[in-house]
Amino acid sequence: MRTIHSLKELRTILRGYRRQGKTIGLVPTMGNLHEGHISLVRKAVESADIVVTSIFVNPMQFGASEDLATYPRTLAEDQEQLEAAGNTLVFAPSADEIYPEGLAQQTRVVVPEVSDGHCGASRPGHFEGVATVVTMLFNMVQPDLAVFGEKDYQQLAVIRKMVRDLMVPVEILGGPTVREEDGLAKSSRNGYLNEQERAIAPAVYRTLKTTAEKLTNGRTDFRTLETEAEKALSEAGLRPDYFNIVNSLTLKPATESDRDLTLLVAAFLGTTRLIDNLSVSR
Ligand SMILES: Nc1ncnc2c1ncn2[C@@H]1O[C@H](COP(=O)(O)OP(=O)(O)OP(=O)(O)O)[C@@H](O)[C@H]1O
Numbered sequence: 197m198r199t200i201h202s203l204k205e206l207r208t209i210l211r212g213y214r215r216q217g218k219t220i221g222l223v224p225t226m227g228n229l230h231e232g233h234i235s236l237v238r239k240a241v242e243s244a245d246i247v248v249t250s251i252f253v254n255p256m257q258f259g260a261s262e263d264l265a266t267y268p269r270t271l272a273e274d275q276e277q278l279e280a281a282g283n284t285l286v287f288a289p290s291a292d293e294i295y296p297e298g299l300a301q302q303t304r305v306v307v308p309e310v311s312d313g314h315c316g317a318s319r320p321g322h323f324e325g326v327a328t329v330v331t332m333l334f335n336m337v338q339p340d341l342a343v344f345g346e347k348d349y350q351q352l353a354v355i356r357k358m359v360r361d362l363m364v365p366v367e368i369l370g371g372p373t374v375r376e377e378d379g380l381a382k383s384s385r386n387g388y389l390n391e392q393e394r395a396i397a398p399a400v401y402r403t404l405k406t407t408a409e410k411l412t413n414g415r416t417d418f419r420t421l422e423t424e425a426e427k428a429l430s431e432a433g434l435r436p437d438y439f440n441i442v443n444s445l446t447l448k449p450a451t452e453s454d455r456d457l458t459l460l461v462a463a464f465l466g467t468t469r470l471i472d473n474l475s476v477s478r
């Protein structure tokens with residue numbers, strides 16, 4: 197496995213693989229890898245000849261008061277896990293390589309509506325930063341397919357919509373959320389939690405499951421269910437950002453006629469913001 201920092205070198209190597217008729221899979225990440233990321237790499241290894249995992253903490257998707265400076269950077273440990281999973285190339289560019297003009301870069305990719313609510317409402321500009329860097333990564337790697345986690349449900353919806361609208365010739369695959377034994381979705385930011393916060397954190401998934409049960413038992417008072425879920429999160433010691441029951445495809449508020457519903461949640465523990473989701477069919 198090789199690690200490449202320069203775009204020029206990446207392009208040269210990938211051109212060679214393409215000439216040999218190899219298919220290319222991309223797994224975009226921000227590093228500090230865990231089993232969730234590795235499950236996506238394994239999926240890419242099963243689906244493509246060559247797998248490129250990118251590690252880039254993308255400044256464009258962070259708000260001014262967010263954790264860009266402190267986000268964990270653990271390249272050596274990441275490389276070990278990727279090698280064991282059968283990854284071919286690690287692309288770990290610097291911010292200057294990706295944004296030679298800095299964030300003054302004018303061209304942006306915006307996917308309105310699907311980006312608007314939920315995390316998009318709490319993190320203005322976040323999905324514009326994600327859609328822009330993912331488009332750039334697609335142009336740099338020119339993969340046949342790319343794998344994203346369902347843990348970031350709205351992000352996956354934004355990318356699928358962007359790819360459809362712009363006719364981007366990349367197949368998008370989703371990978372299921374990998375969880376800790378107590379149900380907490382694996383996430384790099386879980387590392388910010390102290391012992392007491394870590395003990396409270398499983399309440400996020402517990403609340404998703406309790407609410408999903410109420411839905412499968414026939415409740416359709418969605419807005420009341422959202423309020424009940426936020427109350428349960430607060431009582432467990434979290435500070436809910438949102439708990440929304442939405443149409444799984446449009447991400448708009450669920451209505452009685454919707455069959456496929458997704459429960460989207462974001463909640464704070466101290467300064468750490470956790471997200472999770474669960475889909476139910478009725
Ligand atoms: N538990 C998980 N299971 C499956 N995929 C995951 C999981 N966590 C993250 N991913 C996916 O890995 C890719 C890279 O995500 P990222 O590097 O932001 O990891 P993260 O752990 O979600 O980090 P953060 O805590 O900062 O949100 C995304 O497609 C994301 O959806």
Ligand SMILES: CC(C)(CO)[C@@H](O)C(=O)[O-]
Pocket residue numbers: 224225226252254257326329330348351
């Ligand atoms: C897709 C992504 C790598 C773009 O920076 C990031 O949003 C992430 O890690 O989910």
Ligand code: BAL
Pocket residue numbers: 226257348351
């Ligand atoms: N996991 C999505 C990347 C972010 O939170 O910025």
